[in-house]
Amino acid sequence: MLSAFLASACCVGPLVLALLGLGGAGLLVKFEPYRPYFVALTFALLGAGFYFTYRRPRLASPACDCPAPRTNRAGRVMLWLSTAAVLGFLAFPSLVPLLFK
Secondary structure, three states: OOHHHHHHHHHHHHHHHHOOOOOOOHEEEEEHHHHHHHHHHHHHHOOOOHHHOOOOOOOOOOOOOOOOOOOOHHHHHHHHHHHHHHHHHHHHHHHHHHOOO
């Protein structure tokens, strides 16, 4: 989520800080050249998150007296909520002209 926030910081940051009355927020525009890198990092991290969440768990050896791995439902819900937030952050710069006509 951090990399998605940084990817949209060039557009969201100045707007939010201007609404809060904070000046000098235009400095966040300097992140604009790095936006494609942040977007790529965001999708790579989300892909890793989905891979580790939905991969088939390794079975323990029969000699091991380990309990079977359980699914982490809260982790899956948080991953999907984070994905929705990331998509919102990434879509925001293109939605700004439509929202503030």
